[in-house]
Amino acid sequence: MKSLIEDIKNQQYKKVYLLYGPEAYLKSQYKQKLLEALVPEEDTMNFARFEGKGQNEGEIVDLAETMPFFADRRVILLDHTGFFKGKSDLIADYMASLPDYLVMIFVEEEVDKRSRMFKAVQKHGRAVEFPVQNEDTLIRWVLGILKKEGKKITRGDMELFLGKTGTDMGLIDRELEKLLTYTMGRDVISAADIEAVCATQITNQIFDMVRAVSEKKQKKALGLYYDLLALKEPPMRILYLLARQFNLILQVKELQESGCDQRTMASRTGLAPFVVKNYIPMARKYSAEELRSAVEDFTQTETDVKTGRLNDVLSVELMIVKYSSQNTRE
Incomplete structure (x- = not known):
């Protein structure tokens, strides 16, 4: 990202850019910065956007070969075209001879780094990855926004906030805007404020349901399940997410047993450190063998539902009852 900032700052641009990765908010921000620096918003003659899969490579190359109209530069934005996961030889070859007036900007979520397209961008332009941001980066970002607004928040309440939003910066931004509006006229954001307005x-x-299950709070776990059903969440999606949560607890358990610290666990599982901290108490409640058995049980239940042996709504309820019963281990 620093290299992209330097390009914009120095007004020294590559002929082709690839912005890729799962962090959509940052990717969108930098895409906009790049476009604003390269071409005036009103210059529709020298800017073109191709969005979605199924784009005609020949048409794109033909447009790229067209000289800009009363301007120094032509900009072509290619948004989520899928060119970096399929065969796009024409454009990959064309990158070796891009005209000086042209800047092509590709925006993708996933790319195949072995593809000719990716290698061509690396050779002739700049590929910039936008990964999910780590805990420290997110906290610094949120604190920076709060400081500008004259707000304060404790570390514990910050973790509560990020625990609700997750690591999606777009979602964090939207929830933070709601929080700032709600606390207008006050200097400190409290846990009560976060609980009141943040979804x-x-x-x-x-996660709350799994925690209730691990604590053998069956009534609470079932209540959370019924709430999700009332919100029209598909039972199979709930089952999948339950299985995923138990698999994460298993990973944390195994890393615990191998002597890993919290930061290493975060790195190995792909979770933020403050999120890992919430899994550790649950991992202590089970043996690794019990967790492996639970993961297998969830997988088998999913198969039974798909083959018609079990009803989807009932199957999830039975799993919650089974693993939240006091005699689960007997």
């Missing part, structure tokens, strides 16, 4: 994402509701 809990489904993955976090599933």
Whole structure:
């Protein structure tokens, strides 16, 4: 990202850019910065956008070969075309001879780094990855926004906030805007404010359900399940997320047993450190063998539902009852 900032700052641009990765908010921000620096918003003659899969490579190359109209530069934006996961030889070859007036910007979520397209961008332009941001980066970003607004928040309440939003910066931005509006006229953001206005994402509701299961709080776990059904969440999606949560607990358990610290666990599981911290107490409640058995049980239940042996709504309920019963281990 620093290299992209330097290009914009120095007004020294590559002929082709690839912005890729799962962090959509940052990717969109930098795409916009790049476009604003390269071409005036009103210059529709020298800017073209191709969005979605199924784009005609020949048409794109033909447009690229067209000289800009009363301007120094032509900009072509190719948004989520899928060219970096399929065969796109024409454009890959064309990158070796891009005209000086042209800047091509590709935006993708996933890319195949072995593809000719990716290698061509690396050779002739700049590929910039936008990964999911780590805990420290997210906290610094949120604190920076709060400081500008004259707001303060404790570390614990910050973790509560990020626990509700997850690591999606777009979602964090939207929830933060709601929080700032709600606390207008006050300097400190409290846990009560966060609970009042910030929506809990489904993955976090599933986490709360799994925690209730691990604590043998059957009534609470079932209540959370019924709440999700009332919100029209498909039972099979809930089952999948439950299985995923138990698999994460298993990973944390195995890393615990191998002597890993919290930061290493975060790195190995792909979770933020403050999220890993919430899994550790649950991992202590089970043996690794019990967790492996649970993961297998969830997988078998999914198969039974898909083959018609079990009803989807009932199957999830039975799994919750089974693993939240006091005698689960007997």
